[in-house]
Amino acid sequence: xxxxxxxxxxxxxxxxxxxxxxxxxxxxxxxxxxxxxxxxxxxxxxxxxxxxxxxxxxxxxxxxxxxxxxxxxxxxxxxxxxxxxxxxxxxxxxxxxxxxxxxxxxxxxxxxxxxxxxxxxxxxxxxxxxxxxxxxxxxxxxxxxxxxxxxxxxxxxxxxxxxxxxxxxxxxxxxxxxxxxxxxxxxxxxxxxxxxxxxxxxxxxxxxxxxxxxxxxxxxxxxxxxxxxxxxxxxxxxxxxxxxxxxxxxxxxxxxxxxxxxxxxxxxxxxxxxxxxx
Amino acid sequence: xxxxxxxxxxxxxxxxxxxxxxxxxxxxxxxxxxxxxxxxxxxxxxxxxxxxxxxxxxxxxxxxxxxxxxxxxxxxxxxxxxxxxxxxxxxxxxxxxxxxxxxxxxxxxxxxxxxxxxxxxxxxxxxxxxxxxxxxxxxxxxxxxxxxxxxxxxxxxxxxxxxxxxxxxxxxxxxxxxxxxxxxxxxxxxxxxxxxxxxxxxxxxxxxxxxxxxxxxxxxxxxxxxxxxxxxxxxxxxxxxxxxxxxxxxxxxxxxxxxxxxxxxxxxxxxxxxxxxxxxxxxxxxxxxxx
Numbered sequence: 001x002x003x004x005x006x007x008x009x010x011x012x013x014x015x016x017x018x019x020x021x022x023x024x025x026x027x028x029x030x031x032x033x034x035x036x037x038x039x040x041x042x043x044x045x046x047x048x049x050x051x052x053x054x055x056x057x058x059x060x061x062x063x064x065x066x067x068x069x070x071x072x073x074x075x076x077x078x079x080x081x082x083x084x085x086x087x088x089x090x091x092x093x094x095x096x097x098x099x100x101x102x103x104x105x106x107x108x109x110x111x112x113x114x115x116x117x118x119x120x121x122x123x124x125x126x127x128x129x130x131x132x133x134x135x136x137x138x139x140x141x142x143x144x145x146x147x148x149x150x151x152x153x154x155x156x157x158x159x160x161x162x163x164x165x166x167x168x169x170x171x172x173x174x175x176x177x178x179x180x181x182x183x184x185x186x187x188x189x190x191x192x193x194x195x196x197x198x199x200x201x202x203x204x205x206x207x208x209x210x211x212x213x214x215x216x217x218x219x220x221x222x223x224x225x226x227x228x229x230x231x232x233x234x235x236x237x238x239x240x241x242x243x244x245x246x247x248x249x250x251x252x253x254x255x256x257x258x259x260x261x262x263x264x265x266x267x268x269x270x271x272x273x274x275x276x277x278x
Numbered sequence: 279x280x281x282x283x284x285x286x287x288x289x290x291x292x293x294x295x296x297x298x299x300x301x302x303x304x305x306x307x308x309x310x311x312x313x314x315x316x317x318x319x320x321x322x323x324x325x326x327x328x329x330x331x332x333x334x335x336x337x338x339x340x341x342x343x344x345x346x347x348x349x350x351x352x353x354x355x356x357x358x359x360x361x362x363x364x365x366x367x368x369x370x371x372x373x374x375x376x377x378x379x380x381x382x383x384x385x386x387x388x389x390x391x392x393x394x395x396x397x398x399x400x401x402x403x404x405x406x407x408x409x410x411x412x413x414x415x416x417x418x419x420x421x422x423x424x425x426x427x428x429x430x431x432x433x434x435x436x437x438x439x440x441x442x443x444x445x446x447x448x449x450x451x452x453x454x455x456x457x458x459x460x461x462x463x464x465x466x467x468x469x470x471x472x473x474x475x476x477x478x479x480x481x482x483x484x485x486x487x488x489x490x491x492x493x494x495x496x497x498x499x500x501x502x503x504x505x506x507x508x509x510x511x512x513x514x515x516x517x518x519x520x521x522x523x524x525x526x527x528x529x530x531x532x533x534x535x536x537x538x539x540x541x542x543x544x545x546x547x548x549x550x551x552x553x554x555x556x557x558x559x560x561x562x563x564x565x566x567x568x569x
Contacts, residue, residue, distance in 0.1 A: 010374070014374050015374050015375070017365075018369050018370070018374060018377075021369060021370075021380060022379075022380055022383050022384070025383055025384045025447070026383060026386060028387075028395075028399065028402060028443065029387075029390065029398065031398070031401070031409055032397070044407065047412050047415070048407065048409055089292075090292045090293040090296055093290070094289060094293035094294075097286040097290045100286075101285065103283070103287070109290065109294070113297070115556060119305060120504040120552065121506075121525070122504075122528045122541070122544075122548065123304070123305055123308050123549050124301060124305060125304075125529070126304075126308060126532045126538050126542055126545070127304035127307035128304050130307075130538070131304070147300075153293055153296060153297055154301075182285075213393045213511075214506070214510075218533070228394075229393075231397065232393055242407070245397055245401075246401065249398065252394060253390050253394050256389055256390075256391075257389045257390065260386075260388075260389035261385065261386070264451075
C-alpha cells in the first residue's frame with residue numbers, strides 16, 4: 001500500500017503511539033524489577049525514589065537463602081513439567097483422531113472439549129478438593145498436576161487439532177498406501193511435521209501451569225508449594241517486605257515471559273487459526 | 279488399510295476418560311452438593327436440602343452485591359481491554375522501524391502470573407509508598423494520597439485497571455491476526471476509489487474483523503467472569519464486599535467458610551449465567567470450524 005503520510009505525521013500517528021504501547025506493556029513489570037534492586041531504606045521512602053543510588057541484590061540473596069523460595073521454584077518446575085507431559089500425552093492422540101478421522105460423535109466431542117475450557121474453576125475446585133482429600137492426593141505433586149490437567153487437556157486438544165489440520169492428509173495417507181502401519185506413519189511422518197506445534201502447545205501448558213494460582217493453593221500445602229502460592233503467603237508471613245516480594249515476582253515472571261516471547265508467534269498461529277480462517 | 283470403525287475412539291479414550299474424571303465428575307458433584315448441606319468435617323452426614331441453598335442466596339445481600347460487581351467487572355474490564363487491544367492492533371499493523379520488537383513486547387502482560395500482576399499493582403497503588411500516589415501528587419492532580427484499594431468507592435475500579443492491563447494483549451494479538459487476513463489489495467482499491475480512512479475502516483476492515491472480534495469478545499467475557507485470582511491477591515474481596523464478584527464469593531464461602539453446599543450453589547448460578555453466553559459462542563465457532 002502506498003503511504004502518503006509525511007515523516008512528522010507518521011511519528012505522531014504511528015511511532016509515538018507504538019512507543020507508548022510498549023511503555024504501558026512493560027512499566028508495571030519494570031517498576032517491580034527496579035524496586036527489587038533498591039536498598040530497603042529507599043523502598044520505604046516517600047516521595048518515591050525512582051532509581052536507587054546504590055542498586056543491590058540483597059533481596060535476591062535473602063530470598064534464596066532465608067526463605068523456602070528455592071524449594072518452591074523446584075516444586076513449580078516439577079508440577080509444570082508433569083502437567084506438560086500428562087497434557088500432551090493424552091492430547092496428541094486425541095487431536096490425531098479429531099484431525100484424521102470422521103466418526104460418529106466427532107462434532108459433539110469437540111464441542112465438549114471447547115466448552116470445558118469455559119467452566120468456572122470454582123465449579124470444579126470444591127469437589128476436586130474433596131476427592132483429592134479422600135484419595136490422599138492433597139498436598140502431593142500428582143494432586144496439583146491433575147488440577148492443572150483440567151485446563152491443559154482440553155486446551156491442548158483444541159490447539160493441536162488446528163495444527164494437525166494444517167498438515168496435508170495426503171502425506172500420511174501416501175505413507176499408509178506405501179505399506180507403513182498406522183503407528184509407523186504417526187511416528188515417522190506426522191509427529192516430526194507437527195513437532196513445532198507440539199512444542200508450542202507444551203510451552204503454553206508449561207506457562208499456564210507455572211502461572212496458575214487457585215488450584216495450586218487449594219490442592220497443595222506444606223510438602224508441595226508452587227511459587228505463586230509461596231509469594232502470596234510471603235505477604236502474611238513477613239508483614240509485607242516489598243524487597244523480598246518484588247525480587248520473588250521478578251524472578252518468577254522472567255523465565256516464563258522469555259519463553260512466551262520466544263514462541264508467541266507459533267502459539268498465536270495455532271490459537272487464531274480456527275478463529276481467523278472463516 | 280488396517281482401520282476399523284473403532285480406531286478413532288481408541289485414540290480418544292485416554293483424553294475422554296481423564297476429562298470425565300477431573301472435569302465432568304467435579305462439575306456433576308458440585309451440582310449434587312448444591313442441593314445438600316455439605317460440610318467438610320462431617321462427610322458422612324450430608325442431608326438433602328433441596329433448593330434451600332438457592333433460596334438462601336436470594337435473601338443474601340452479599341450475593342446481590344457480588345452479582346452486580348460481576349456485571350460491572352465484566353462490562354468495564356472486557357470493554358476497556360477490547361478498546362485498548364483494538365488500538366494496539368491497528369498501530370502494530372502499520373509498518374515502522376521497531377515493529378517486530380513492539381509486537382513481541384506487547385504480549386508481556388499476558389505471560390505474567392495473575393499473582394505477580396496482583397502484587398505489582400498492589401505495590402503501585404500502595405497508600406504510603408506507591409508510585410501512583412507519588413506521580414499524581416508531583417503532577418498536582420491530587421492534594422493528598424488516595425487509598426486506592428481501601429476506599430470502597432474506588433477499589434473495584436482499581437482492580438479492574440489491573441485486569442485490563444493483563445488482558446488487552448489478547449485482543450491486540452487476535453485482532454492483529456484478523457487484520458493480516460484482510461487482503462491488501464482491498465485497501466488499495468478502496469483508496470483509489472477515494473475512500474477516507476474512516477470509510478475504509480467501516481467498509482473494508484470492520485467486515486473482515488467482525489467474526490474474529492465476536493469470538494474474542496465472548497471468549498474473554500467468560501474468562502474475565504471466571505477469574506478471581508487478581509482480586510483475591512489485591513483486596514481479598516474487601517473492603518467489606520466492595521470487590522466481591524460471584525466466583526470470588528463462591529470461593530470464599532467454600533474455602534474460608536467451609537460451606538461447600540452454599541458455595542456450590544453460588545458456583546452453579548455463575549455457570550448458568552455463563553452457559554447462555556457460551557452456547558452462543560460455541561454455536562458460532564462450530565459453524566466456522568466445520569465449514
